[in-house]
Amino acid sequence: NGGPEEGWLAVQLKAGTRIQIEAFKEKLRGVFAREFPDVRFSFEPQDIVSRVMSFGSPTPVEIAISGSALPVSKAYADLIMERMRAIPYLRDVQIAQTLDYPTVAVNVDRERAGLLGVQMSDVTRSLVAATTSSRFTTPIFWADAGTGISYNLQVQIPEAKTNTLEDLGNVPVTSNSGGSVLLRNIATLTPGTAVGTYERYNLARVVSITANIHGSDLGTATRAIQQAIAQAGTPPEPRTKVDLRGQVVPLGQLLDGFRSGLLIAVVVIFLMLAANFQSLRLAFAVVSTVPAALAGVVLTLWLTGTTLNIQSAMGAIMAVGVAVANAILLVTFAEKARLSSADPVAAAVEGGRSRLRPILMTSFAMIAGMMPLALGLGEGGDQTAPLGRAVVGGLALATLATLFVLPSFFAILTSRKVRSSSLDPHDPLSEHYRTTPAA
Secondary structure, eight states: OOSTTOOOOOOOOOTTOOOOHHHHHHHHHHHHHHHOTTOOOOOOOOSHHHHHHTTTOSSSEEEEEEESOHHHHHHHHHHHHHHHTTSTTEEEEEESSOOSEEEEEEEEOHHHHHHTTOOHHHHHHHHHHHHTOGGGTSOEEEEOTTTOOEEEEOOOOOGGGOSSHHHHHTOEEEOTTSOEEEGGGTEEEEEEEEOOOOOEETTEEEEEEEEEEOSSOHHHHHHHHHHHHHHTOSOSSTTOEEEEEETHHHHHHHHHHHHHHHHHHHHHHHHHHHHHHTOHHHHHHHHTTHHHHHHHHHHHHHHHTOOOOHHHHHHHHHHHHHHHHHHHHHHHHHHHHHHHHOOHHHHHHHHHHHTHHHHHHHHHHHHHHHHHHHTTOSTTHHHHHHHHHHHHHHHHHHHHIIIIIHHHHHHHHOOSOOOBOOOOTTOTTBTTOOOOOOO
């Protein structure tokens, strides 16, 4: 917690409790709003994955407004926060820092205090000891003669006796001369507010807006938040900067990395297959199963209401890898059959027939192994479920495409002409084949 105005409570559910955490949070929000209308609440993630992916942010969404003047940043943050609260799937929208911490200003009449023999140090020492503790002004230690252990003794007025400004005005101020004067006789007390927490980034003060997401995915929420920031208009001060933090940053990195990584993987696989088969057509036939695997991933994620995240992206890449392996197996045997029979259609059928059992065994074994993950069974199953669902859906559709679509594609791309594109002069199927006359 950041200070005495803030509390943090961790709740651990009993083992075997079957409860939807997000629905439970939403129910608690309604109860808290009704029972504690003047208190701000926010739910922070406790699992290690969400904490790491938030990069230090207490919530999945954080908007940091920094600038040269804190009041200007606060005013601009209020404009953004007003528009964010209109987004229906955002919850706990609030400013993370305490900018209106309640204070009491003690203005000492130095002339009157001097006439009564009281110095400013006397006021400070008496007021700190009364409201906080004497350990900050006069450290007192008592040593137990029997054990030799020293104990810290401190004096403090009970908090129940200093609830109002009237109680605080009755605090006695003791001067060095031994006299005592009530604080009300030498000072005026007025309530006010002050900044309770200062946060800086690159020496600039930061005002952070935090929010949770309910009933929507992070990508949709990010686009709505960016639109809300745009609707807030240009910052009133040119040096005011707005940064999106939390899980928004790794989400953008994930999408960029997934697109580029998947593209690079497909291109590298294509080049390796072209070198292995020595045929661009066969390499193209193998990678033709990749769209089916990706379509299966997207379809499964859509049917199960699962979002594209790190887990599902890893599952998509795994599904593509297994699908390509099955396609290589079928194309290799089909090509061998074509070279021996010179009939592409019969070779495609033979390749699918002979490799039917290995392909089904590989796919079913992978799908069966991923089913517990896809169903979200076990502790923390919700976090790994997207990976299993992506693998199951992508591999299921890719297997169907490998067995029923790939043979047709192979027959279309190949021809009856049995020629090898190899440059090896000793390859009898190569156009560059040369025989060596007998001695």
